[in-house]
Amino acid sequence: MLHCYPYSETSLIVETFTRGCGRVPLLAKGARRPRSSLRGLLLQFQLLELSWAGRGELRNLVRAEWLGGTPPLPQTRLFCGFYLNELLLKLLARDDPHAALFDAYCSALLRLAGGEREAAILRDFEVVLLREIGYAVNLACEAGGEPVRPAERYTVDPDHGVRRVAGRASTGFEIAGADLLSIAAGEFADPHIALLSKQVMRMLIERRLGGRSVATRRVMLAMAQP
Numbered sequence: 001m002l003h004c005y006p007y008s009e010t011s012l013i014v015e016t017f018t019r020g021c022g023r024v025p026l027l028a029k030g031a032r033r034p035r036s037s038l039r040g041l042l043l044q045f046q047l048l049e050l051s052w053a054g055r056g057e058l059r060n061l062v063r064a065e066w067l068g069g070t071p072p073l074p075q076t077r078l079f080c081g082f083y084l085n086e087l088l089l090k091l092l093a094r095d096d097p098h099a100a101l102f103d104a105y106c107s108a109l110l111r112l113a114g115g116e117r118e119a120a121i122l123r124d125f126e127v128v129l130l131r132e133i134g135y136a137v138n139l140a141c142e143a144g145g146e147p148v149r150p151a152e153r154y155t156v157d158p159d160h161g162v163r164r165v166a167g168r169a170s171t172g173f174e175i176a177g178a179d180l181l182s183i184a185a186g187e188f189a190d191p192h193i194a195l196l197s198k199q200v201m202r203m204l205i206e207r208r209l210g211g212r213s214v215a216t217r218r219v220m221l222a223m224a225q226p
Helices: 075-091 099-114 118-132 177-184 191-209 215-224
Strands: 003-007 011-018 022-028 048-053 059-066 153-157 161-164
Touching (some): 011 099, 075 099, 099 118, 118 191
Antiparallel strands (some): 011 022
16 A cells, blocks of 8 residues: 545545556545454555455455565654655556566565665665656666766766766766766665765656655655754
8 A cells, every 4th residue: 555545534545556457546435434444454565465346547445455474664764665655656657557666666665674775775666666667767878879988977868868978067967977887787785876876866756757746755854954
């Protein structure tokens, strides 16, 4: 479950991400009642087996069963999980299956619960997300097809790919070719590469968001301020 919100006095609308059907909104009738069997099941970050009925935009949840296997996220990692959920809600079309992205999401949750470095986990997920929705940028090659050269400097255009900086420096974000190749190779354990990859991925994702902000990111920044 990615998110839920009240619907009438006793029900919930539940946004789910499924392996076979993609993002599916469901109406959980009576889920807010004290004795509802759904009250303890419809929790974020938990793996569920679901069945539903109906063909409209909002289908009716028929059954939910907890499958287990996903340990709870530590309190300090909850916002990372919320960030993943928000990206899925804002960037995925409904009823568009992405099995590889579903597997990457489950893997990210397990890694967050296991204590790996947050930066590497989030960047790995973002790479798969952009690839699955068709907006990945090949950071190892220039837009024209030439391989990136470690000694050169480049800019990254979310719409047109990697471009080499020729002559005078550009006025935008620049990055060394060696660093681009490290990001393309997924070497996010290096703190320097982790910081640069965060900047690159944020630029690519913000372009796809079309001006919409990421609420989770704003909250995390506000909490980090003294």
